[in-house]
Amino acid sequence: xxxxxxxxxxxxxxxxxxxxxxxxxxxxxxxxxxxxxxxxxxxxxxxxxxxxxxxxxxxxxxxxxxxxxxxxxxxxxxxxxxxxxxxxxxxxxxxxxxxxxxxxxxxxxxxxxxxxxxxxxxxxxxxxxxxxxxxxxxxxxxxxxxxxxxxxxxxxxxxxxxxxxxxxxxxxxxxxxxxxxxxxxxxxxxxxxxxxxxxxxxxxxxxxxxxxxxxxxxxxxxxxxxxxxxxxxxxxxxxxxxxxxxxxxxxxxxxxxxxxxxxxxxxxxxxxxxxxxxxxxxxxxxxxxxxxxxxxxxxxxxxxxxxxxxxxxxxxxxxxxxxxxxxxxxxxxxxxxxxxxxxxxxxxxxxxxxxxxxxxxxxxxxxxxxxxxxxxxxxxxxxxxxxxxxxxxxxxxxxxxxxxxxxxxxxxxxx
Amino acid sequence: xxxxxxxxxxxxxxxxxxxxxxxxxxxxxxxxxxxxxxxxxxxxxxxxxxxxxxxxxxxxxxxxxxxxxxxxxxxxxxxxxxxxxxxxxxxxxxxxxxxxxxxxxxxxxxxxxxxxxxxxxxxxxxxxxxxxxxxxxxxxxxxxxxxxxxxxxxxxxxxxxxxxxxxxxxxxxxxxxxxxxxxxxxxxxxxxxxxxxxxxxxxxxxxxxxxxxxxxxxxxxxxxxxxxxxxxxxxxxxxxxxxxxxxxxxxxxxxxxxxxxxxxxxxxxxxxxxxxxxxxxxxxxxxxxxxxxxxxxxxxxxxxxxxxxxxxxxxxxxxxxxxxxxxxxxxxxxxxxxxxxxxxxxxxxxxxxxxxxxxxxxxxxxxxxxxxxxxxxxxxxxxxxxxxxxxxxxxxxxxxxxxxxxxxxxxxxxxxxxxxxxxxxxxxxxxxxxxxxxxxxxxxxxxxxxxxxxxxxxxxxxxxx
Numbered sequence: 001x002x003x004x005x006x007x008x009x010x011x012x013x014x015x016x017x018x019x020x021x022x023x024x025x026x027x028x029x030x031x032x033x034x035x036x037x038x039x040x041x042x043x044x045x046x047x048x049x050x051x052x053x054x055x056x057x058x059x060x061x062x063x064x065x066x067x068x069x070x071x072x073x074x075x076x077x078x079x080x081x082x083x084x085x086x087x088x089x090x091x092x093x094x095x096x097x098x099x100x101x102x103x104x105x106x107x108x109x110x111x112x113x114x115x116x117x118x119x120x121x122x123x124x125x126x127x128x129x130x131x132x133x134x135x136x137x138x139x140x141x142x143x144x145x146x147x148x149x150x151x152x153x154x155x156x157x158x159x160x161x162x163x164x165x166x167x168x169x170x171x172x173x174x175x176x177x178x179x180x181x182x183x184x185x186x187x188x189x190x191x192x193x194x195x196x197x198x199x200x201x202x203x204x205x206x207x208x209x210x211x212x213x214x215x216x217x218x219x220x221x222x223x224x225x226x227x228x229x230x231x232x233x234x235x236x237x238x239x240x241x242x243x244x245x246x247x248x249x250x251x252x253x254x255x256x257x258x259x260x261x262x263x264x265x266x267x268x269x270x271x272x273x274x275x276x277x278x279x280x281x282x283x284x285x286x287x288x289x290x291x292x293x294x295x296x297x298x299x300x301x302x303x304x305x306x307x308x309x310x311x312x313x314x315x316x317x318x319x320x321x322x323x324x325x326x327x328x329x330x331x332x333x334x335x336x337x338x339x340x341x342x343x344x345x346x347x348x349x350x351x352x353x354x355x356x357x358x359x360x361x362x363x364x365x366x367x368x369x370x371x372x373x374x375x376x377x378x379x380x381x382x383x384x385x386x387x388x389x390x391x392x393x394x395x396x397x398x399x400x401x402x403x404x405x406x407x408x409x410x411x412x413x414x415x
Numbered sequence: 416x417x418x419x420x421x422x423x424x425x426x427x428x429x430x431x432x433x434x435x436x437x438x439x440x441x442x443x444x445x446x447x448x449x450x451x452x453x454x455x456x457x458x459x460x461x462x463x464x465x466x467x468x469x470x471x472x473x474x475x476x477x478x479x480x481x482x483x484x485x486x487x488x489x490x491x492x493x494x495x496x497x498x499x500x501x502x503x504x505x506x507x508x509x510x511x512x513x514x515x516x517x518x519x520x521x522x523x524x525x526x527x528x529x530x531x532x533x534x535x536x537x538x539x540x541x542x543x544x545x546x547x548x549x550x551x552x553x554x555x556x557x558x559x560x561x562x563x564x565x566x567x568x569x570x571x572x573x574x575x576x577x578x579x580x581x582x583x584x585x586x587x588x589x590x591x592x593x594x595x596x597x598x599x600x601x602x603x604x605x606x607x608x609x610x611x612x613x614x615x616x617x618x619x620x621x622x623x624x625x626x627x628x629x630x631x632x633x634x635x636x637x638x639x640x641x642x643x644x645x646x647x648x649x650x651x652x653x654x655x656x657x658x659x660x661x662x663x664x665x666x667x668x669x670x671x672x673x674x675x676x677x678x679x680x681x682x683x684x685x686x687x688x689x690x691x692x693x694x695x696x697x698x699x700x701x702x703x704x705x706x707x708x709x710x711x712x713x714x715x716x717x718x719x720x721x722x723x724x725x726x727x728x729x730x731x732x733x734x735x736x737x738x739x740x741x742x743x744x745x746x747x748x749x750x751x752x753x754x755x756x757x758x759x760x761x762x763x764x765x766x767x768x769x770x771x772x773x774x775x776x777x778x779x780x781x782x783x784x785x786x787x788x789x790x791x792x793x794x795x796x797x798x799x800x801x802x803x804x805x806x807x808x809x810x811x812x813x814x815x816x817x818x819x820x821x822x823x824x825x826x827x828x829x830x831x832x833x834x835x836x837x838x839x840x841x842x843x844x845x846x847x848x849x850x851x852x853x854x855x856x857x858x859x860x861x862x863x864x865x866x867x868x869x870x871x872x873x874x875x876x877x878x879x880x
């Protein structure tokens with residue numbers, strides 16, 4: 001942009017186009033400027049054919065003109081680039097070249113970029129920042145629009161002058177908060193404990209830890225709003241750990257007042273071992289019913305790189321009982337890993353606790369991961385399966401799938 | 416959208432732009448389709464002129480696309496012009512532009528300019544491998560082999576992996592040239608293939624052969640051949656290197672397997688310390704074994720039969736003349752079930768040693784340990800490619816060792832008329848090898864043969880008369 005400005009300035013300064021400068025760069029003036037530069041070019045360069053009216057190399061003149069002085073300025077300014085500034089410049093060029101690079105980048109992000117071990121890691125990191133920026137911008141735009149609309153309605157409301165009568169004073173959120181807190185406080189005394197095992201920090205990247213804490217915050221929120229909340233324990237949560245820092249980032253001063261038990265102790269020190277059940281997708285044992293007398297443990301871990309057996313290894317080391325959700329039994333699994341996010345686990349466990357209904361509870365498994373519930377009659381199931389496959393794969397593979405569905409139904413019959 | 420065939424006036428471009436559905440990206444889309452359709456360069460120029468007139472500037476993005484078009488059509492003077500413009504317009508250029516310019520110039524008679532550009536790139540970043548490869552190709556095309564090899568060595572020093580194409584080019588253009596130095600460099604490439612266990616494809620192999628035969632006064636002759644299981648070359652009767660590892664390599668590999676595969680980040684992930692210790696003492700007391708069998712893997716060979724029958728077939732087939740067998744399995748095999756008949760299991764236990772791991776432990780890790788502990792003569796039986804275990808090894812050198820060891824010691828079995836046919840492990844080592852006056856080079860028939868577990872059967876034998 002800066003270069004364009006200097007170019008414009010230069011055009012203004014040059015006596016050739018005083019008229020254009022006075023009127024601003026309007027569209028109707030362009031034919032004029034073209035002929036001008038055409039004659040300019042003819043003087044210097046005889047190579048372009050006079051028979052053609054169009055000067056094909058005129059753009060080069062435009063690009064080259066008005067830059068000489070700027071170049072000399074630049075050279076004096078940027079003799080020695082520090083590595084950070086150098087990286088910033090490279091990023092700017094990438095952005096100009098149309099790659100997914102954020103417009104604004106902070107010093108920390110720039111350092112993060114330079115610490116990336118490979119070119120593809122750099123690319124990924126930049127794309128992440130770029131998308132983040134994009135979402136932020138969109139959100140801001142939406143907020144602005146909303147505010148505008150609200151102002152408009154308020155104006156209208158002022159005009160009509162509505163004096164509403166209501167027996168409640170409008171304090172909904174406050175009251176709700178208090179009611180929720182009361183329930184959670186009760187659960188802290190009488191409720192069933194639910195443990196989040198916070199000992200996976202070394203198995204995760206910084207971004208994964210941030211994601212984990214975000215999921216934990218969501219789980220805490222949905223627990224608070226439930227009818228019969230769990231008594232949440234964050235065990236093995238070390239002071240000054242990355243987890244803790246992220247928590248404080250999310251909750252700010254509310255972190256100290258949160259109605260959960262956060263402790264550096266391990267769950268084996270707090271609860272009797274025979275009551276603990278570690279929930280992990282790798283467990284060979286499948287959970288049949290929700291036991292109200294047991295204490296379930298969920299590993300607070302996001303593994304984007306699918307490290308199998310990490311939490312199972314932990315349970316084995318401590319000699320705890322393990323269990324996996326009966327996903328295979330109730331759902332016709334389609335794609336995706338069997339590990340669920342922490343807030344999904346929370347929803348499922350809360351529903352199980354309230355109703356004991358697997359079908360209701362497993363509604364919280366993302367829909368993209370399964371094609372249907374197995375509780376349906378088998379022939380109906382087969383129909384959906386083949387339909388999906390004809391849509392997805394075309395006819396050739398349909399036969400194979402049909403065979404699969406047949407075998408599957410056979411398996412079900414045996415059970 | 417279809418780009419126009421002739422240069423257009425500004426008004427005509429304006430009209431086109433207005434008729435386009437999203438005018439703000441009109442130029443980009445137009446340029447993209449020009450590159451795709453390989454439109455005449457004049458058309459692109461006229462659009463650039465139009466843009467320059469309207470905005471007084473052309474974005475970097477558009478210049479880049481124009482540059483791509485020029486490179487595609489080999490317009491050297493245009494490439495230089497665009498480079499000059501970019502140079503005065505922007506403080507630095509990014510890698511994409513340099514890639515295009517270097518590629519464009521290296522294909523022209525101004526290829527030396529590409530070299531100076533390469534130097535320029537080095538100042539701001541690590542050049543990409545295409546940068547180097549363009550320059551190397553250009554230099555070798557002009558018979559400046561010294562320069563080409565200099566760049567090649569520089570590239571390797573920067574940890575860039577050359578493509579087979581560029582190695583191919585080096586052989587192609589060195590054909591018929593004299594010089595001990597050059598010969599050494601090309602032998603260096605062959606040794607690079609050896610160290611990284613890379614197999615050339617057919618055309619590359621041909622160019623290696625032609626180069627050998629073209630060395631003045633070298634008297635090299637090349638023959639294509641198949642090498643039999645015994646590992647003897649039918650052309651020159653030379654015995655190929657065997658696949659045994661050296662003592663040091665072997666010990667190294669064994670330690671790394673224990674450290675990275677069995678223990679890894681957490682011993683509990685694959686087994687448990689107690690179980691591993693129990694297994695260790697079990698193995699120590701019965702060493703050495705001759706064949707270690709992955710019981711569960713073998714028991715699934717024929718899906719229609721009972722699993723224990725499959726296993727007992729395998730054990731019966733392998734148990735002869737004082738061969739010491741070890742079968743690895745899991746505890747659930749000991750439970751009487753429709754697949755695991757206890758009387759058959761009892762019978763087998765007379766013929767072989769059995770070790771049963773916990774049901775949730777990984778028996779493959781035990782397989783590797785027991786085989787490596789028994790010594791170089793010990794083989795193992797499984798159809799598994801063991802890729803996930805290879806991936807646990809942290810550096811590529813050990814992974815190569817593992818692959819070599821696996822090739823030499825894994826027996827996989829094929830079913831043939833319900834009899835087990837033992838597919839013997841490769842007795843010779845399948846890499847590029849030399850004795851000084853002979854070279855043996857394995858090659859792939861097709862360019863796209865990619866299975867890492869398959870080794871080529873076809874060889875190029877080169878000998879000096």
